Amino acid sequence: KQEVTQIPAALSVPEGENLVLNCSFTDSAIYNLQWFRQDPGKGLTSLLLIQSSQREQTSGRLNASLDKSSGRSTLYIAASQPGDSATYLCAAYHGSGNTGKLIFGQGTTLQVKP
Amino acid sequence: DTGVSQDPRHKITKRGQNVTFRCDPISEHNRLYWYRQTLGQGPEFLTYFQNEAQLEKSRLLSDRFSAERPKGSFSTLEIQRTEQGDSAMYLCASSLEVGTLAFFGQGTRLTVV
Numbered sequence: 072k073q074e075v076t077q078i079p080a081a082l083s084v085p086e087g088e089n090l091v092l093n094c095s096f097t098d099s100a101i102y103n104l105q106w107f108r109q110d111p112g113k114g115l116t117s118l119l120l121i122q123s124s125q126r127e128q129t130s131g132r133l134n135a136s137l138d139k140s141s142g143r144s145t146l147y148i149a150a151s152q153p154g155d156s157a158t159y160l161c162a163a164y165h166g167s168g169n170t171g172k173l174i175f176g177q178g179t180t181l182q183v184k185p
Numbered sequence: 186d187t188g189v190s191q192d193p194r195h196k197i198t199k200r201g202q203n204v205t206f207r208c209d210p211i212s213e214h215n216r217l218y219w220y221r222q223t224l225g226q227g228p229e230f231l232t233y234f235q236n237e238a239q240l241e242k243s244r245l246l247s248d249r250f251s252a253e254r255p256k257g258s259f260s261t262l263e264i265q266r267t268e269q270g271d272s273a274m275y276l277c278a279s280s281l282e283v284g285t286l287a288f289f290g291q292g293t294r295l296t297v298v
Binding site: 173177 | 220
């Protein structure tokens, strides 16, 4: 059974700092890994998708890496801003053929202080 | 296309009542997922559809829960005889095909009193 864990559960940093969020998964047979952002009381916003054959993916100040063999992914946020404050969720897309679904971690709640 | 749409955004119901939520996915997205999220937790998988076919249901989904996706377009999630433990945010997502980027709606927050 696929399990996804995110550490830390919460993180507070001063504005401008670079930071890394961690995600680990127990079953390396994933199709891809997706990172999402969630603002309080809102739905999820897609950030990045890394295919199982890729090592990293970049979008603006965000860089996500994937190491399938060790069951880990990281989300790197450069030059953090107060507007980055939110909960960040990683999800492993697990399945094969026509089946498959996203299995989520519990999330890391980030606070960036001005 | 404005993305995945869910209705209603909020629902307060008395214990024992039935409720139905609607999800309109992004047009031409074949995959549609339902998740449930409680405070401080990540979303938990409930069920998903490939077009109109419901391919998998979580064991978390009791017999009181049912979902449909007629004609492979919008989907409904019905909860019968609601219980206080059903209080949660119900999220819908869609994706173009298997394993492609998933887009989520704003969710329906259910409160059972």
